Amino acid sequence: MSDLPRQSQVWNDSTIDDIQAKAELGRYRIRGFSQLRERPIPSFDDLTFLPCTLTRIPLEGYREKCNTQTVLGARFASQPIVNDIPVMITGMSFGALSYNAKVALARGARAAGTSSTTGDGGMLRAERENAKTLIYEVLPSRYGFDVHDLLAADAIELTIGQGAKPGTGGLLLGSKVSDEIAARRDLPAGVDQRSPARHPDWLGPDDMILKIEELREATSGRLPIFVKMGATRVFDDVRLAWKAGADVVVIDGMEGGTGASPDLLLEHTGIPTLAAVCEARAALEDVGGYGQMQMIIAGGIRSGVDAAKAIALGADAVYIGTAALIALNCNRPLYLDDYRALGTAPHHCHHCHTDRCPVGITTQDPDLMQRLPIDEAAERVTNFLHAMTLEIQMLARACAKADVHDLEPEDMRALTLESSMITGLPLVGTRRVFGGGPGWKRSTQD
Amino acid sequence: MEQIDCDNKTTREINTALRALISQGETEICVRNPRARHNLAVGLIQPAHIVFEGSVGYYCGGMGDGPTIEVHGSAGWGLAEGIMSGTIVVEKNAGNGAAAAIRGGTVIVRGDVSARAGISMKGGTIIVGGSVGYATGFMMQKGTLIILGNAGMALGDSLYEGHIFLGGQVEELGNDAVVAETDSQDAVFLTQTLAAFGYDAARYDFRKIVAGRKLWNFDKKDFESWRVAL
Numbered sequence: 172m173s174d175l176p177r178q179s180q181v182w183n184d185s186t187i188d189d190i191q192a193k194a195e196l197g198r199y200r201i202r203g204f205s206q207l208r209e210r211p212i213p214s215f216d217d218l219t220f221l222p223c224t225l226t227r228i229p230l231e232g233y234r235e236k237c238n239t240q241t242v243l244g245a246r247f248a249s250q251p252i253v254n255d256i257p258v259m260i261t262g263m264s265f266g267a268l269s270y271n272a273k274v275a276l277a278r279g280a281r282a283a284g285t286s287s288t289t290g291d292g293g294m295l296r297a298e299r300e301n302a303k304t305l306i307y308e309v310l311p312s313r314y315g316f317d318v319h320d321l322l323a324a325d326a327i328e329l330t331i332g333q334g335a336k337p338g339t340g341g342l343l344l345g346s347k348v349s350d351e352i353a354a355r356r357d358l359p360a361g362v363d364q365r366s367p368a369r370h371p372d373w374l375g376p377d378d379m380i381l382k383i384e385e386l387r388e389a390t391s392g393r394l395p396i397f398v399k400m401g402a403t404r405v406f407d408d409v410r411l412a413w414k415a416g417a418d419v420v421v422i423d424g425m426e427g428g429t430g431a432s433p434d435l436l437l438e439h440t441g442i443p444t445l446a447a448v449c450e451a452r453a454a455l456e457d458v459g460g461y462g463q464m465q466m467i468i469a470g471g472i473r474s475g476v477d478a479a480k481a482i483a484l485g486a487d488a489v490y491i492g493t494a495a496l497i498a499l500n501c502n503r504p505l506y507l508d509d510y511r512a513l514g515t516a517p518h519h520c521h522h523c524h525t526d527r528c529p530v531g532i533t534t535q536d537p538d539l540m541q542r543l544p545i546d547e548a549a550e551r552v553t554n555f556l557h558a559m560t561l562e563i564q565m566l567a568r569a570c571a572k573a574d575v576h577d578l579e580p581e582d583m584r585a586l587t588l589e590s591s592m593i594t595g596l597p598l599v600g601t602r603r604v605f606g607g608g609p610g611w612k613r614s615t616q617d
Numbered sequence: 618m619e620q621i622d623c624d625n626k627t628t629r630e631i632n633t634a635l636r637a638l639i640s641q642g643e644t645e646i647c648v649r650n651p652r653a654r655h656n657l658a659v660g661l662i663q664p665a666h667i668v669f670e671g672s673v674g675y676y677c678g679g680m681g682d683g684p685t686i687e688v689h690g691s692a693g694w695g696l697a698e699g700i701m702s703g704t705i706v707v708e709k710n711a712g713n714g715a716a717a718a719i720r721g722g723t724v725i726v727r728g729d730v731s732a733r734a735g736i737s738m739k740g741g742t743i744i745v746g747g748s749v750g751y752a753t754g755f756m757m758q759k760g761t762l763i764i765l766g767n768a769g770m771a772l773g774d775s776l777y778e779g780h781i782f783l784g785g786q787v788e789e790l791g792n793d794a795v796v797a798e799t800d801s802q803d804a805v806f807l808t809q810t811l812a813a814f815g816y817d818a819a820r821y822d823f824r825k826i827v828a829g830r831k832l833w834n835f836d837k838k839d840f841e842s843w844r845v846a847l
Contacts, residue, residue, distance in 0.1 A: 196837065197837025197838075197840065198835060198837065198843070312737065313699060313717075313718035313737060313739070314739075316680075316699050316718065316720070317701065317720075318660055318662060318680040318681065318682050318699070318701060319662065319682065321660070321680065322660070322662070345833075345834055356758075357720065357739035357740060357758045357759050358758055358777055358778075359777060359778055359833060361833075361834070362777065362833045362834065363833065363834050363835055367737060367756055371698070371714055371717035371718045371733065371736040371737045372676070372679075372694060372695035372698040372699075372713075372714040372717040372718070372736075373694065373695065373714070378675075378694070381655050381656065381674075381675045381676065381694075382676075382695075384628070384655065384656050385655075385656045385659050385675070385676040385679055385680070385695075388628060388629065388632050388656045388659050388660065389659045389660025389679070389680050390660065391629075391632075391633070391636075392629065
């Protein structure tokens, strides 16, 4: 037998590190960012587009228009929001993010003609001033909730949960609860803030009907009301959101990011975004609400390709969070000593929870925050949103679509057996669907 | 006093009529036949004195900033939730989550209140003339909650800051809720605050409940507290 070192599949490096870290901490591990799973999960990479050949005629990529305008909330709201593109900035709190990051996201989104979203802890005045369209989150914690901010918003997002940690509340460790953040949230400075998992004034879906009515009454029916959920039992949850009278449903898959979460929730709860969008569409078709209640999909959307695939599967728009932070500078190889001090390196950093973000994004430290000049950061966000839009349009035109929202399941095929089963798309090289898919009507089956 | 009759009106029509009268400068408005309708007088941000002649449903006066509201009856869930300022008085009882997450203002319920009154409250004052259900003051952050009657289980569970004054008996204090000494300032505050709404503080032997602060930051040596809280 060789003397080369061998390692157990069970007791490997990460398992040993994990046990020994918990043996020190006495609790579960907490970190930021997104999934770090060693085993891949089904994703949009498991699908491929089928651009035009003889059976379809493509649009001229540099000549013919391809619409990207996206209208959200027309089901009940008298003032639905109209974004120029189907990519939006998701809710991230001032607290998890620095002031500069929040303002840069709002400004960057505005320049790209799309919306940004507030987050736990309320609305920054500068965020409102810089955003074209601002979505106001109403969260279980109600930190910083202010009716005047609600009335100044363009849409309301009633947040039930998020993909990174469904079924639990927010988390902001004491190192980030600065005097300013504490004052905004009415908390003692330095406290480990664990937000409630439930709303304080309603519990189940029948109560939510009344809560939505309250929000609608308070705003005289002007604003679209989104309902946002982490992706778990998506088929049932979307049907309940429909029944409750939501204008828009937001589904956040398990790849969704966060500023801080128990590691186990990031890795082991929820369902992948790919599966979530399929279940959501099936639910909308089941209740006859497809095309009436818009669907936004979130969770690990990295590019216009991901966005185009989500749209083709039934989403009206996508949210980006982590991708927008990476556009800001997250994980960029700058300030290398500070990455090393955290025990990490660029492209591997997930230390958003520590308040020591080397690039000034997930910190309340004034000195670190200065590393993120707002104008430059906003421009990078705008550029990235533009790039995503061009990517979506390129795929849409190649698939003969004059509107990106006309992308459809038939424009794609599954590259793997499991993605065929999840999506209901035929497996490449066959004309068959290997499994039931989520249940929507499939024109390509057989 | 201007009058609005809820009969044969939708909720939107009632709220629109309220807003219209307030914007016209009316400061005294009587709302007749509310019949426990939900979502009445929500999101009002101007001062006005509104009287509901009967019971109201969920979220009456919710998300307000300024109005004074009287309910001549009982109220459903989420009474006055999230208000920033103003005064809301309910003559009879209130349902779950009364004055949830308020940031200011004063909410008075002269009868009993169900579970989770003052949950996540962030400021302001709540006065309950009767008794309260379980998890009252759950995750309370700031403000003052005065209970003249008895309290159910888990009173003040996981509160961050703020004060609960209890005139009656408690079935069980919540996790990290502890009894603190009252002082002369508390006595003055209780006397003045309660007198403003017709209550005599001298009739009660108040206990003051505050945060033990064990849950502010994780301590692996205090596993028993965290086993319950996390």
